Amino acid sequence: NAGVTQTPKFRVLKTGQSMTLLCAQDMNHEYMYWYRQDPGMGLRLIHYSVGEGTTAKGEVPDGYNVSRLKKQNFLLGLESAAPSQTSVYFCASSASLSRGFEQYFGPGTRLTVT
Amino acid sequence: SQQGEEDPQALSIQEGENATMNCSYKTSINNLQWYRQNSGRGLVHLILIRSNEREKHSGRLRVTLDTSKKSSSLLITASRAADTASYFCATEQGAQKLVFGQGTRLTINP
Numbered sequence: 332n333a334g335v336t337q338t339p340k341f342r343v344l345k346t347g348q349s350m351t352l353l354c355a356q357d358m359n360h361e362y363m364y365w366y367r368q369d370p371g372m373g374l375r376l377i378h379y380s381v382g383e384g385t386t387a388k389g390e391v392p393d394g395y396n397v398s399r400l401k402k403q404n405f406l407l408g409l410e411s412a413a414p415s416q417t418s419v420y421f422c423a424s425s426a427s428l429s430r431g432f433e434q435y436f437g438p439g440t441r442l443t444v445t
Numbered sequence: 446s447q448q449g450e451e452d453p454q455a456l457s458i459q460e461g462e463n464a465t466m467n468c469s470y471k472t473s474i475n476n477l478q479w480y481r482q483n484s485g486r487g488l489v490h491l492i493l494i495r496s497n498e499r500e501k502h503s504g505r506l507r508v509t510l511d512t513s514k515k516s517s518s519l520l521i522t523a524s525r526a527a528d529t530a531s532y533f534c535a536t537e538q539g540a541q542k543l544v545f546g547q548g549t550r551l552t553i554n555p
Contacts (some may be wrong), residue, residue, distance in 0.1 A: 335487075373533055421488070423488075436478075
């Protein structure tokens with residue numbers, strides 16, 4: 332069981348470039364999440380998915396798009412990167428949170444936009 | 446805006462002492478969870494307490510929840526160097542989402 336994996340681990344982009352972050356989970360979880368974490372801050376939810384083919388906006392969705400074409404994968408896209416998107420990005424998955432299940436986190440992707 | 450606010454933002458204690466962190470939130474919740482984050486790593490779930498529970502234990506961890514005050518505390522007893530990490534509370538409000546606090550940075554000095 333690999334749990335939650337993220338690729339890539341590090342990336343440097345120039346302003347205006349695009350990229351896609353991949354998250355994969357092998358726990359058959361319905362729910363998947365993308366967060367960003369900035370220095371000294373907690374996690375802020377970007378987008379999430381409650382099942383294959385569904386996505387929803389979180390707290391800070393602007394500048395990001397997501398897709399959940401397969402249950403095990405959740406992709407986060409940056410169409411035109413900006414320096415404000417320099418951050419560490421975490422993916423997480425869960426069975427039902429409201430029924431008391433926890434989130435499992437990936438190791439993170441450190442993104443720098445210059 | 447983040448719902449959880451944690452206090453203190455940073456805590457430094459000697460190995461063997463107890464560490465207490467507090468979390469306050471604003472709206473009603475289904476459950477509250479605590480996570481640990483070691484430097485440069487993803488978050489790891491520690492313990493969950495449901496809204497109808499007042500106290501829960503797991504090993505050296507004790508969590509309390511006071512829904513009337515909208516607050517929770519995490520106590521780590523007999524701290525060890527390996528407990529050095531950031532600790533986050535997260536609340537679940539019925540929308541299959543967690544709202545995280547800003548965290549407490551705990552340093553255990555040998």
